[in-house]
Amino acid sequence: MTQHAPSTEPELFGVRNFRDVGGLPTVDGRSVRPGVLYRSGHLAHATAEDAAFLAGLGLHTVFDFRNAADQRLEGADVELPGVRNVNLPLSDPADGAEFWQMVRDGDIEQLRSLLSEGRAADRMITSYRSIITQRTAEHSRVLRSIAEDSVPALMHCAAGKDRAGLSIAVTLLAVGVERDAIEADYLESNAKHRRYKVRRSGTSADAYSPEVMELLSPLFDARSTYLHAAFDTIEQTWGGTDRYFEEGLGLTAAERDRLRERLLV
DSSP: OOOOOOTTSOOOSSOOSOEEOTTOBBTTSOBBOTTSEEEESOSTTOOHHHHHHHHTTTOSEEEEOOOHHHHHHHOOOOOOTTOEEEEOOOSOGGGTHHHHHHHHHOOHHHHHHHHTTTHHHHHHHHHHHHHHHHOHHHHHHHHHHHHHTOOSEEEEOSSSSSHHHHHHHHHHHHTTBOHHHHHHHHHGGGSTTTSOOOOOOOOSTTTTOHHHHHHHHHHHOOOHHHHHHHHHHHHHHHSSHHHIIIIISOOOHHHHHHHHHHHBO
16 A cells, blocks of 8 residues: 655655655754665565665665564565665564564463553663663664765664664764754654554454554654653763763764764755
8 A cells, every 4th residue: 555655755665664864953053964864664575666766865775773583574675786785683583572473463461461551661661771772883883884985874673663763863963963853853753654564463353452552552652752761871871972972882083073974964
C-alpha cells in the first residue's frame, strides 16, 4: 500500500520512516546541509522504485544498526550500486531476541507480565541509556567516518526510530544542532506513515486487540522521555556533551570541525 507522506517527502513503498534531516538549526545560527544526512527504517523491503530513488541520492555510505537477529527476521538491505554498507549492531541479539519473539508470538498473559504497569517504557529507557554508555566505539566510528568521507550517508535500524534515532541525535549534537530541533525530528517517527508495522504471529482475536496494542505501544512509540534519558545519561556519565565527545567517543576538536564542514551550511 502506498504511504501517504507529505508532498515535500518522497513517496516510498517498502521503506518506512525515511527523511532528510537537512535544515535543522544549530545553536550558532547555521543549519544542517540538505542532502547529506538521511535516516530511515530498514531497506530490506525496498521496491525497485524505492531502490532507484535511493540510488539517485548519491549515497556514499549506509549505516545499518540492526543485529543479526533483526537481519534474519527482515532480510538484508537492498543492494545500491556504488554504496558502501556498514553494519554496526547497536543491540545484542542475546539480550533481546527472546523478548522480541515474545512480542511477536506471546499470549496476552505473557505480554501483561512483561509490559504492563510501565515496564515496557522502562525497558525502552534502559535500552537508550545502555546504547549511550556501551556503544561509544560504534558511535565514534560513525562520526569519524562522516568526518572523513562518508557523506551523503543514510542511517537506519529496523524501524528507524531507536538505534538510528539515537545515532542521528548523537551526530546532530556533535555539530551543535539545537536540542529542541533534535527532539522534534526524533518525534517525527510517530507520524502514521512512518511507523514500523507491528508483526504478531497469532491469528486469535486478541492478536491485535486494543489491550495488546496498548501494551506494545511503548515499544513502537518515539517518546520524549526516551530521548531525554539518553541526554541525561550523557550529562550524568560525562558531565556534558563536550566531554562526552572528547572522552567518551575520543573525538578531537579537529574531527568535530570536519564534521561541521561536512554537515553544516
